[in-house]
Amino acid sequence: MKKLIGIGLFAVLLMGTSCVSNKKYSQLEEDLKKTENDLKSAEMALSVCEEKKASFKDQVNTLKNTNAALLNSQGDLASLSKKGAENLERSLESIQEKDLQIKTMRDAINKKDSVTLALVTSLKGALDDVNDEDIEISVEKGVVFVSISDKLLFGSGSYKITSDAKRVLGKVAKVVKDKSDFDFMVEGHTDNVPISRECFEDNWDLSTKRATAVVRLLQNDYNVDPKRMTAAGRSEYLPVASNDSKTGRAKNRRTRIVVLPKLDQFFGMIEEGMKNAE
Template sequence: MKRILLLGALSAVILTSCVSSKKYSELESKYKESQDLLNSATVKLNTCLEEKASAMAEMESLKQQNDLLKANNQELINNMGNLTTLTTKGAENLEKSLESLREKDLTIRKLQDAVTRRDSVNLALVQSLKGVLGNLDDEDINISVEKGVVYVNISDKLLFRSGSTVVTPRAKEVLGKVATVVKNKPDFEFMVEGHTDTDPISTAAIKDNWDLSVLRATAVVRILQDDFGVSPARMTAAGRGEYIPVADNSTREGKAKNRRTRIVVLPKIDQFYSMIEEGMKDPNIN
């Protein structure tokens, strides 16, 4: 009986040992499989971590690029704003320059209009003088216009005797005709200039050619005032002596040309400006 029980117990132990080895193998196999899965998961995790690190680095780079682009974009916006401001100022400056040019052009046109009107008045004055003086010898009297001024040159052969300051009767007739024209032109003033040659003169009443030229000019002015009623306020008497010759004083003919009295007729300055102001009112200009 004991042998039977012993055999039974031994069989039980053997059977038990066999089951444990099998389970152990199964467990070992599962462990190995789990270890392989763990290793594979570890590799994948490391790969993921590397990819994450790479992605984070790329994201940081992209963020920096984005910040740089934002900064550049803002700078461009600022530059565009500055450019717009500069363009606006440039347009304003250009408009001001154009306006200034228009104003200058308008002023020039007004001045040109005034000068044209002045020249027309001067031309009418010259025609009037030539009309009243008739066919006088050109060597005795000459009428010209230079730079907007009318000049009436009268030779001393017609006006005075040699070395004298007394106006001849024939000269008074000529001065009377000149007075008729200038009296009808109240917008003009004139200056009577005496001129001499270089021959010296010295008498009890006349010291030199300065004296002679001045005395002859005042003699003409007095005739125009006293005999023909020209307003003295419109006249100036001036002596130029021998210092503005029109010919060579080395010849008799040249000296004869230099001995002359010149009447300079010119518009009053305020009258000339009035012409400019009237030109400003011209609708063709404005």
């Protein structure tokens, strides 16, 4: 482009040499140089502009990519936040459900404990006139135990119930008959001295016949439902004292009534509580 302008100006100068003064020619020559300089400056400015344009274009592309990434990231964060909120909600629901289950079970246990306490209170009230050495009432892990001494219930080496024992068992029967939430087991226990009477094979036989005698009396004389009772002979194998002394052997010869909560009713209370809470 510069060459074309230069040639054009040179041709004009040639054509007009004869009629243009030296002063005019010099002026034209200066104008040409100035034009050439201006052109160079314009070209340099154009080049700078082109470079800036390219740079701006790159920046725009970078910003577009960054913006797209941010939008994607924002979408991911929104998705994660939504998922986290859902998980939190499920966790809270699970915690509330567990709390409800715990409360329901605690209520059922409290109710069972209240019934057990009422049973113990009734038994102690009914048997308060019996010698403390002959009868003992205790509670272990929600189970009520009524332990009656051998000397109160039976004669030595016998499973025939004494008249005093019938009176005591009648009081026990009156209490347990009114507590339909419980079943019970009658256990016979002996010391470790082998039985020498011909009517018994061994201590297993003696302990079982004594337990059966008590159950039979409760059923026949006091109308206790036989479906609620179990007779068990434990022989000499669950001692509460050492058999090395006369006193210890006397403690081991006992009949124990184990009052058992009905587990189906206990779990029924839990299920009923869960239904009512829904």
